[in-house]
Amino acid sequence: MxxxxxxxxxxxxxxxxxxxxxxxxxxxxxxxxxxxxxxxxxxxxxxxxxxxxxxxxxxxxxxxxxxxxxxxxxxxxxxxxxxxxxxxxxxxxxxxxxxxxxxxxxxxxxxxxxxxxxxxxxxxxxxxxxNKAFEFKNFKSTVKVLYSEIIYFESDKREIKIVCVKETYRFYGKMEEIKKHLPEFFIQPHRSYIVNYKQIKHFKPDELIVFTGDRITISRSKRREIKEIQIKYEKKRMEDEFD
Structure with a gap:
């Protein structure tokens, strides 16, 4: 429905x-x-x-x-x-x-x-x-989280933290493998972060601020790429909004 x-x-x-x-x-x-x-x-x-x-x-x-x-x-x-x-x-x-x-x-x-x-x-x-979901193993169980509910992934050595709208999960994995399974609206501003573009509230030259208020660092090498992604998405959004 x-x-x-x-x-x-x-x-x-x-x-x-x-x-x-x-x-x-x-x-x-x-x-x-x-x-x-x-x-x-x-x-x-x-x-x-x-x-x-x-x-x-x-x-x-x-x-x-x-x-x-x-x-x-x-x-x-x-x-x-x-x-x-x-x-x-x-x-x-x-x-x-x-x-x-x-x-x-x-x-x-x-x-x-x-x-x-x-x-x-x-x-x-x-x-x-x-409404499609990201799936991962958490200890002995398999967890599915809707893409729309994911705010960002953060890596700390071998451990991955998924910060979602209502919960935070942890599991073992590699960022490069995770990125392969995500839709294109997930962007990587830093090697330690993958962020849901739709959960970003503000863009700054060196960081992203998501709706939870968390600040995600944009690495110096990624700043041009993130700016280009922002321009592309905002242009598309403007076209969709006023079409």
């Missing part, structure tokens, strides 16, 4: 997006469930009840709590870095702080059917990739 929340203070906008999704032929084979919220407060309350959504269409210009604040509550307070967010707005310009929430797209009003469907298909595609 792919769960979608639509949050806009205009009921007609919520109904329009819902009908576009449910009536689209490309999505007929997907099992989709949609909930509607007309303010940020009720959406946050539902999320705090541990309701999980794969995708949230979120109006920027909400009432008392606007969409920017809701996005930061989801990312920073709830530490939810996996739910996909699509911002909706009647404006064509966006504040830089929106990008800290890492939305996958922006959709302008009036709503265009094609852009809604592209957003849903992109969210499904990303979720399918992230």
């Amino acid at each position: 792919f769960r979608i929340a639509i949050c806009d203070d205009v009921k007609e906008v919520c109904d329009e997006i819902k009908n576009i999704i449910l009536e689209n032929k490309e999505l007929q084979n997907e099992k989709i469930e949609i909930d509607i919220f007309n303010n940020g407060e009720t959406l946050i309350e539902e999320l705090r009840e541990n309701t999980q959504y794969d995708l949230i269409f979120l109006d920027i210009e909400l009432g008392e709590i606007n969409g920017v604040e809701v996005g930061h509550i989801i990312r920073d307070n709830m530490e939810d870095y996996t739910t996909k967010i699509v911002y909706i707005s009647g404006k064509n310009s966006y504040d830089r702080q929106l990008f800290d929430v890492q939305p996958i797209k922006f959709i302008s009003k009036p709503i265009e059917e094609e852009k809604v469907i592209k957003a849903v298909l992109l969210a499904i595609k990303i979720s399918d990739k992230e």
Whole structure:
């Protein structure tokens, strides 16, 4: 089941997006469930009840709590870095702080059917990739961790530490072998670290800051490479967001 929340203070906008999704032929084979919220407060309350959504269409210009604040509550307070967010707005310009929430797209009003469907298909595609897991042996048991839950790997001699959203694991292995089995959105800024690009909150010339607040060193020899990777990903993200 792919769960979608639509949050806009205009009921007609919520109904329009819902009908576009449910009536689209490309999505007929997907099992989709949609909930509607007309303010940020009720959406946050539902999320705090541990309701999980794969995708949230979120109006920027909400009432008392606007969409920017809701996005930061989801990312920073709830530490939810996996739910996909699509911002909706009647404006064509966006504040830089929106990008800290890492939305996958922006959709302008009036709503265009094609852009809604592209957003849903992109969210499904990303979720399918992230729902694959990294597998390793921890003592005598085999552990599987979703790629989306991994923040970074850190090596200390023969031991590997995996820092995840909710837990930290340790096992014996080699970084070069681990890198071979990871998707391309994992990058290596230092020989002792492999980082999930999607878990990076800030880039600095000599370090990365992930959503947990941990600081990952970028080695001098890797700085140019990491900068090029950042430019490539940000360019692609901008193209996806405004496509």
